[in-house]
Amino acid sequence: MRKLSNLWWVALVLCGLVLPLLMTNPAYRQIAVYTLIFTACATSWNMFSGYSGYVNLGAGVFYGTGAYSTGLLAEHLHMGGNGTLFWLVPLGGIAAMIIAIPVGLIALRVRRHTFVVITIAIFFVFQLTAINAGWTGGSAGLPLPFIPWQASYYQVPFYYVTLGVLIFAVLLSAGVRRSRFGLQLLAIRDDEDRALGLGVQVAAVKLTGFVMSALVIGMGGAIYAIFQGQIYPQFAFDPIFDITVALMCFFGGFGTLVGPIIGGLILESSQQYLTVTYSNGSLYLILFGVLFLLVILFMPRGIAVYAREYWTRRETKAQADQAALAVGGQS
Amino acid sequence: MTTLLSAKNVSKAFGGVHALNDCSLDVAQGSITGLIGPNGSGKTTLFNVMTGYVKPDAGSVSFDGNDITGARPNKVFGLGVGRTFQLTRIFARITVLENMLVATQRDESWLRGLTRSKSSPTEVVAAMEWLDFVGLAKLAKLEAGSLSYGQSKLLELAYVLVANPDVILLDEPAGGVNLTLINIIGEKIKALNAQGKTFLIVEHNMEFVMKICDTVTVMHQGQDLVAGTPAEVRANPAVLDAYLGGGEDDDDVEELANG
């Protein structure tokens, strides 16, 4: 098994740091910010759903909670339109974690197939509340203090903040994977009842994983809110967000560390690009759907897994060839 | 000899089917006890009741003097009762070594699990020892799903053992494996028994049972019919009746009769 060595990771981070300096077109920078937000959310989503096998299709709950709590806090604390708003980002993440506790307690009681649907149902409860309740601003949405940075510069701070969140998400996910806790999640994925029989505290482990995944997604929502300057309930709680995050992980490699990153980078940037280029028609929907279909059918466990298997096969063949040579035969 | 694990007057019905009907079983400490009976006699159900996977309608189960009736499987495992399953259950997508490591953690709080790394050196050493014992040490880094059926049976045995249980319930350990492997499994059981471990084994393979068990209990239609040494059981006419009455177990009958 060939995992990405640390050198690759460092290279990636360096690229990430340098990118905004190379991209001067604000439209591209905007795509980059969204790409980073989604990639961070996907990584965090994968940390629970990928490792445990409990596919959560209501991640929008965390995202929207992060967004709305940021907006509400900004309003109540009378915050101005400047960089201090970024302090709300971790608070948004924490708010999402708090919400994740009761949601998780309800949703994790059911078995996997039902879990998927109940997360959707809970998501819609949140969305409808946001649309209809007074204190969320209703369907008119919630405004945030607008940060009057120069238009050509606007995206840059957001980019770096989000990059920081992404790096944090990856470190967190890697840490979980290496830990005992992560092993238990994986065991739950393969055979939950057997794990229970072996003494794994399944319920506690699942809930913890679920709540942990809410942190970064909530932060993503918070960043989105500040970036946009205005929260609309149907975009903060967007069913497409739910599916997209899951999609990225399946596309890139479900349950792997690097999978959501591949998925996020490719899918989100291409989706944004297509939306911008073909904004008149719904061609991008078709293209997106087709692309996705092809990957699912031919590489159902995601690109990363197939890449890894491909490398393993090459290595094994190379070893076999070497061995054959050593014995004196032809390869 | 003290009784380590016992079931007393256990009854369990699933809908209209009486799987267990006032069944009792004693497992003496340090023994290798066999549990045989025609298909449908309730052997696996009894296992499930004794290990907490199924709650009995009536009766009790006790381990080492403590009542464990209805206790949940992880608690039973934590007390020192390990079991394997008829259809081997391993964690397919993690490595063989990692499978072992899941079992080493039974005494830990999940919260600590967040900060602790997957494996401490002592655990790896212990795990590798057991893997070596069952002959799987070389395959430690392999994904468990790629093991053969026989190998996964050995893995399941190993990870139950790694938690150092006092009594081990084996559900058809010789099922579906070749003769060599059956002998190996038999040897391992005897070796462990020599170290003081108690075994309760459900099996259809009469030769296997007769060879390694000290006592054998025969079940029939949810009840314990006869208990005694292999020789006694083999000669008991009621046992032959039970098998003949069932009809489908001609092989068992033949083995029983020919010894």
Next chain:
Amino acid sequence: MHAVIDGVLTGSVYALMATGLTLIFGVMNIINVAQGILVILGAYLSYTLSTHFGIDLFLGLLITIPTMFVVGIVIEWAFVARLKGPEKTAMSILVTYAISLVIEGSLNEIYSVNDVQLSAWYVNKSFLLFGVYFPYIYVFGFLLAAGLLGSLYFMLYRTRFGASIRASLADQSAAALVGIDVKKVSTICFGIGVAVTAAGGMIYGATNTFNASTSYDLISRLLTIIVLGGMGSLGGALVAGILMVTLEDLVGVVWSPIWSTMSFFIVLVIVLSIRPQGLFGQKSARVA
């Protein structure tokens, strides 16, 4: 009172579409999230038939139902049948979602994103019975749904093929063992599950304005219906479908329309907390 009647009438139409969905899940363990957009596709087909060819909506069903049946078979054969492995169900969500995106995009291109609604003489007209106004279209819709569901049940319980479906529904491997061609049954079930969307689509299209993105609301309703009823339970889908609409209408009347949609989701969450398998679902077997 009116709410209850509407609940039964409209609910049965939702029940019809949900039955298709739960049938697919029960037999194949596939969650077809494209069901929503397929309903819309059926509605658009009826629309084209009626506006371009002047065919009456109900008569048009003779064309749309078989068409959608074929569409279902093609989808199953080309895409769904390739899904295997432990993640099959989760993958099916993604595959069918991708398919729904393609269909949605195509529909947007062909029909534009403007809302449309099907029309005929019986839409928007009602008759008076026992002091209550019954809109014709709802009654016809109910009769259609009842008729189709009835024939579905008839097929399931009175024909050999139906028996093989029920066997596959109960236990796939056992069914295969007794010689049932599970693959064929699966394909045809998928076809049936999709075919009912033609009928449901027509009624829905006649009673609501719609465009391609209405499918999201639809599929979330359908999914929650089958989960409430118990995934794989046909009777459950029926009960839950009627329950959903009745509940929504009652809440809308008694309280306020704003909360009616949400009340259903809340009921779902409550029910699932107490009874995770839904009203009529089977409890997942625990362990050995």
